[in-house]
Amino acid sequence: MKTRILIVEDSPLVTDAFSVLFTEAGYDVDVAATVAQAVERGGERPVDVMLLDLTLPDGDGLEIMEALRKRACLPRATLAMTGHCDAASRRSCIEAGCADVLIKPIPIRELLRQIERHLA
């Protein structure tokens, strides 16, 4: 079975680009543009990797982690994505259960490498 990746990001431009990338790289791709959608998608069936934008139209991306943890369906690895990250935001992401915080835009080779590393 293919590795399932959930892209949580409110910009369709970015989700389109990532969908092409991960589909070509052999992943089963799903997308969510809001906190509510991400919680729904994440609860439907197990997610291996979640790429999580921290700023979403209906709330903070980290709320998704909390909601999925309550439903006992946290992804195997969650990588937070942000345009800017200081030490305090990084700490909140790691405390919320993210495996790492990536600064956007992430070169695609680096992104694929990070995902493989966290799934290993």
Place this chain on the structure above:
Amino acid sequence: MSSADRLEPAALQGRIDHLEAQAREAQRTIDELNARDSLKTQFLSNISHDLRTPLAAIITHAEILREGMLGELTPRQRDSVAGIVSGGQQLLDMIDEILTYVRSASDQVTLVRTEFHITEVVDQVRILNQALAAKKHLTIERLNGDDLPPVYADRDKVKHVLGNLIGNAIKFTPDGGRIWIGFSRRGRDGEELVVEVGDNGRGIARDHYELVFREFAQVDASPSRPHHGTGLGLAIARKLVELHAGRIWLESELGKGSRFFFTLPLNPKLDQ
């Protein structure tokens, strides 16, 4: 004071009232200018953030093509797509520079100080800039610093300052030139580190010493100027140095080169 200069109490009160009215008016103008400045800063922040997202998508699509994930490209197609990636990356760096400026201008930057050896950061920045320098056959050398105690500063911010100063030197030093980074100590007990980034480039006229550290200022601001950029690199360097309670300045001679200096506190505890 002669009797002719002496004011009657009523006239004196009138003068005081007039001055107070002028002071209130001046304060209103200052408040209005501050409010407009905040609006400008907020606008820059929003527009920079909004520019970043589509640009990130363009770069990702171009990288997918360049990597041949959608089919093998011919060498010419690959070169062309690589041009989109590097142009996009350059634009992104400029947007990030504007965002850094906005954060520092609106006091959103806080320092995370740690002890570290500045030579490590200098060597990192040298390596990062090696490819750019090689294109112009420039050398970037570190003159000394192996015996320095650690500095107590924000490592990322210091790296940013060095990156901007070295980037600036690369931009304004002609092919085959030389860029160097050196250190000296000053203060009664040598508690302050002076970092020098020098080059033998075109130099800066004395009249422009202050201008180059000003936001959005470029010595040659004409549309045909040979070097483009946000004009924020040195202004950001100044802000980040000042956040460390340091100072930044330059010495230069036209046609011979420039030497930029900034100070950082050394960690006295470890300087035994």
